[in-house]
Amino acid sequence: MMESFGQKAIEQEAELIVGEVVSISHSSERVNSITLTDSTRIYCDSIVNGAGTRGDQIAAMTGLKIPVEPRKRTTFVFKSSNSPQGNAAIGNGKLPLMIDSSRVFCRPEGDAFLADISPDPDKETDPDDLGPVYDQFEDIWINLADRSKNFEANKMLSCWAEHYDYNTSDQNAIVGLHGQISHFYFANGFPVMDFSRRR
Numbered sequence: 019m020m021e022s023f024g025q026k027a028i029e030q031e032a033e034l035i036v037g038e039v040v041s042i043s044h045s046s047e048r049v050n051s052i053t054l055t056d057s058t059r060i061y062c063d064s065i066v067n068g069a070g071t072r073g074d075q076i077a078a079m080t081g082l083k084i085p086v087e088p089r090k091r092t093t094f095v096f097k098s099s100n101s102p103q104g105n106a107a108i109g110n111g112k113l114p115l116m117i118d119s120s121r122v123f124c125r126p127e128g129d130a131f132l133a134d135i136s137p138d139p140d141k142e143t144d145p146d147d148l149g150p151v152y153d154q155f156e157d158i159w160i161n162l163a164d165r166s167k168n169f170e171a172n173k174m175l176s177c178w179a180e181h182y183d184y185n186t187s188d189q190n191a192i193v194g195l196h197g198q199i200s201h202f203y204f205a206n207g208f209p210v211m212d213f214s215r216r217r
């Protein structure tokens with residue numbers, strides 16, 4: 019979907035420049051330019067901070083703070099051999115996406131299942147740390163087996179870690195113009211749908 023948005027923007031004469039922003043030039047009132055790692059300076063009327071888990075780093079380039087931290091989730095793909103066909107046919111393959119009060123998320127994925135768990139405590143992580151937390155599979159397994167004996171014999175097939183940008187203030191997105199530095203827009207703090215932890 020994002021590629022489609024990008025393609026449409028290019029078709030409408032937007033210029034795509036790939037690079038890492040390392041600094042933002044600004045006055046007390048407005049942003050002026052950004053500088054990339056290769057020292058390219060791009061003058062601009064407006065800046066949108068859409069840097070995901072590094073949104074706080076971009077804000078800090080203008081001396082601002084936003085309450086956004088990277089949080090890690092490890093996603094596991096597993097098969098469940100106790101189910102009638104030894105796969106995601108539990109519930110005749112009609113299981114919906116489940117978000118359990120044990121903080122486990124699980125849904126069918128092809129003939130397997132995909133699951134993760136919100137760790138407790140859910141600590142800030144280094145944005146470069148993408149190592150899976152393998153131990154969490156046991157927590158997922160125990161909690162799912164507690165719900166249904168069909169989930170007692172699970173075999174992990176693969177896993178990977180991802181980060182999302184967590185708003186420590188109220189877990190909601192931070193969207194719109196900054197009140198002091200004009201022309202500086204924010205689109206940060208988009209979390210996973212972590213209903214079991216929402217207040």
Ligand SMILES: Cc1cc2nc3c(=O)[nH]c(=O)nc-3n(C[C@H](O)[C@H](O)[C@H](O)COP(=O)(O)OP(=O)(O)OC[C@H]3O[C@@H](n4cnc5c(N)ncnc54)[C@H](O)[C@@H]3O)c2cc1C
Nearest residue numbers: 037038039040068069070071072091180181182208209210
């Ligand atoms: C396990 C997991 C499951 C999820 N499930 C769902 C779901 O089911 N539904 C849902 O709606 N959302 C889900 N999300 C959340 C969703 O993935 C995020 O909300 C979304 O990706 C955020 O998009 P974004 O564009 O704000 O940030 P990102 O997609 O993180 O993009 C930020 C971009 O900024 C770039 N960047 C960072 N720093 C710099 C810099 N200094 N210079 C230049 N570029 C920079 C990065 O390289 C990246 O390309 C899930 C997230 C996780 C981790």
